Amino acid sequence: MPRSTPEIPNASMADIAFLMLIFFLVTTTIANDRGLSIQLPPIPPPNQEDVKIPEHNMFKIQINSSDALLVEGNPLSDISGLKEDIKKFVLNRGFDPLSSDSPEKAIVSYKTDRGTSHRKFIEILDIIQGAYYDIYADQAGVTNKRFREAASDLTDPANKQIYDKGRAGIPMSVSIAEPTKVGN
Numbered sequence: 001m002p003r004s005t006p007e008i009p010n011a012s013m014a015d016i017a018f019l020m021l022i023f024f025l026v027t028t029t030i031a032n033d034r035g036l037s038i039q040l041p042p043i044p045p046p047n048q049e050d051v052k053i054p055e056h057n058m059f060k061i062q063i064n065s066s067d068a069l070l071v072e073g074n075p076l077s078d079i080s081g082l083k084e085d086i087k088k089f090v091l092n093r094g095f096d097p098l099s100s101d102s103p104e105k106a107i108v109s110y111k112t113d114r115g116t117s118h119r120k121f122i123e124i125l126d127i128i129q130g131a132y133y134d135i136y137a138d139q140a141g142v143t144n145k146r147f148r149e150a151a152s153d154l155t156d157p158a159n160k161q162i163y164d165k166g167r168a169g170i171p172m173s174v175s176i177a178e179p180t181k182v183g184n
Contacts, residue, residue, distance in 0.1 A: 056098055057105045058175075059089045061124060065115025069124070079127065086131035090170070103135075103170040111177040128174055136166030 061082075062070040069076045076082065090106040092099040100106035108128050112121055130144070137147035140162045147166055150159035 053107060054101075057100050058107050058109050059086060059100070060109045061111070061128070063112045063116045063120055063124065065113040067117055067120040079124070082124075083127050083131045083134070086128060087135055090131070090135060107173045107175055109175045109177065112179045114179045114181055116179065125176075129172070132170075132172045132174075135170060139168065139170065140166035142166075 060070075060072055064070070069079065071082065071085070086108060089099050090103050090108075092101075092106070093103070094101050110125065110128060133144050133147060137144040140147055140150075142150070142162055147162060150156075150162040150166075154160050154163060
């Protein structure tokens with residue numbers, strides 16, 4: 001008498017695979033990338049006229065598609081002094097007639113090409129913001145690190161006081177222009 005080979009029942013395999021698929025879809029968390037935390041200006045009213053800003057109140061930084069830096073119209077290969085240049089420009093208070101009239105009127109203009117690397121864009125943006133944080137920390141009489149800690153938790157009254165003292169009279173006026181096409 002020939003022996004029959006045992007069979008494994010597989011009728012419910014599709015159901016099990018479907019249930020496992022649903023389980024993994026429901027339990028998987030998707031990373032939530034936050035992006036850059038930059039406060040955008042409010043949308044201007046439609047009938048607002050363009051304001052002409054004097055050239056001496058703008059500190060211009062440009063990066064081309066080859067990541068070459070142009071600061072105030074001059075090529076810059078060493079960025080180690082850029083933060084100090086920005087601080088000097090913002091805090092000029094009219095002493096140098098070729099520089100900003102006051103911290104309230106000082107604007108740091110930042111423009112890139114579409115081919116500029118992400119790393120270079122962020123590196124220069126960090127320097128710009130770091131210069132402002134240095135100014136705020138000096139004005140508040142604390143270290144840069146302490147000022148940033150205070151700015152991250154404004155629910156604490158002591159932190160709010162440090163933040164308000166540092167930011168008093170000095171807005172972070174950074175104009176990030178829309179990138180131009182590569183090479184233009």
